[in-house]
Amino acid sequence: MVLADMENGRDGEDGVCEPDVIAEASLLGGFIYSTETRALISGLAEMHEDIKNRESVTQRFLVIMDRHQEQPHLLDPHLEWMLNMLLELVRSEQSPPLLVHLGFKFLYIISKVRGHKVFMQLFPHEVSDLQPVLDLLTRQDPKDHETWETRYMLLLWLSMTCLIPFDLSRLDGHLTSEPGLAREPIMDRILAVAKSYLTVSDKSRDAASILVSKFVTRPDVKLRRLGDFLDWCLTTVAQTNELTMEGTVVLDGALQSLAQLFKHGEEGGLPAVRPDCAAVPGPATAGGK
Template sequence: MALSETENGCPGGEEEEADAIVKTCVLGGFSESSETRTLIGSLPEIHEAERAREVAIDKFKVIMDRYQEQPHLLDPHLEWMTEMLLNFTRSENSPPSLVHLSFKFLFVISKVRGYKVFMQLLPHEVSDVHPVLELMSRQDPKDLETWETRYMLLLWLSVACLIPFDLSRLDGHLESEGVKIREPIMERILAVAKTYLLVSDSPRDAASVLVSKFMTRPDVKHKRLGDFLDWSLTTISQTNAHSVIEIMMLDGVLQSLAKLFKHGKRDDLLQYAPIVLRCLEQKQLSESSEAKLRKIYVKLIQRLGLTFLKPRLAAWRYQRGSRSIAANLAVPYAAAAAAAVSPETETQEQDEDYDIPEEVETVIEHLLVGLKDKETVVRWSAAKGIGRVTGRLPQELADDVVGSVLDCFRKRITPGMEAASHWQN
């Protein structure tokens, strides 16, 4: 670890400010590797003692939290840490307390490194689907002490369900002498996802990831995508954001739809986009008192707008050119003139052949409203949505959107303010 210290002198200020020392810590690697290996290896001996278990968790959190700003330093060590912990969860001899403790450690790692990177390390063979699903089915959604287990199992199932085979091949014999033994794998995973989308703790976020991965499978989207969207819209319509539980339910369903429209193919989702947009308009979530709901609402509106528009690279976008002055001067004048004309011609050709759906105007109106929200996170999400949607519009329509955004900067003077200004003059 490299440590640099800089003394800041403040002439005329207080003595404490003059003697202040600014320390900048730059970690050079994962120096606690051996300590972490010993700590993980001791879990089978300490999982039954509550005090020792809490001390181990706190110690592991302290080690991992040091790498919050430099999580990439953990990458060379993630594989062996994950393997050691997963061995405890896979072993048939591991008691439930050891399994839950191992998943708590896995959650700490995923929180520091980020679940998107950490998910890639989880086993995702065909043989992993049944064990993960069976372990998931034995969990209690209302157990507040083991939510990390459910969170990690949902992430694990999100990766395991991506096997390149039809899920019906894993079902085997579902009936014996006319009696149904168990449900198909597809139905079981979908039931798990729906259950945990409506819970009030963090597994709800992991369930939305599961939906985005599972519902975009070729075999699942043809059989269950329409039914899932119908269930989602029904849940949104019948839920009133008056209690904490209902707010969490709305948040889970909206998160799943936002991720689904982000990762799904446009051709598969385009037919459902107008229906989802109408449902959101009727719900009027932009007027909700919860910033979390307004943010995810704006994000979903943005994804719907991108679904309505074909992916394209706007020819009217800013062309920076070369950073080298010599390279710019070396370009002949005729070539530069031709390059200046060709984008405009290409834009006109694209504009003539491309029809913009009517729903795009509604999407932009909602995003412009989001730009005026009192919460920064909502405005930021709306700003990104405006930029992404506008980048797919023809130049003439994009100019109108830019003009509407610039109107937001104009100072709006109410009649009362005009009177006050006149009185002061």
């Protein structure tokens, strides 16, 4: 009866609609924007240079995705084709940087609504994906505040590609480098990228901590680099001035990476942190001062 009154533009007997009725009426039956979403993504290549059209299409895509904030699972049957369409854009050698960044922006919007834990698992993560993703990430400018979504999504993608089930040192024999330059092991390249993004001021810092938690707990990386990485984190915490804005950002990245590493204890491949663990010395107490 109340629902019928609502449909006729009237409230219930008390003049106020019951909250559970409103919630039920607002529930979606499925993802009804499939055709429109395909059209929006398909048109990105043609309209990305026109700032007005680009903003209009992005805003419309945001509206569509935001309507599923309360029921993100409705996107699940459609995530794969949306991901594949956007990856086709960002992987194409014919795509200019602006189009690549726009594609990653759309990927971030989907990830934000559905949740990165679910969405990142759909990224292709074969052996052949590792170096291209790493190369693309290393070409990004961490100081470009207009393209942080690209770096955020690439870090999540790298978090998946680095889970390939064999020793990463086997890839080093296939690495190419400029004549006369020493080749850096891929394990060190990934760690260097992760560390560099743990100290940035945008959301890429969160994705970098996720990368660390998955990468450093690999058996081969844990054996060769875990100790050095923990030393880096503890030294960073001890030597950083938390009273400055820059120091706060750096501390957040280091502590967030440690939290991700130890979050699940043995489940993450590391011993669980005991409550009686000694506190990390701060800047004033480091070195016994």
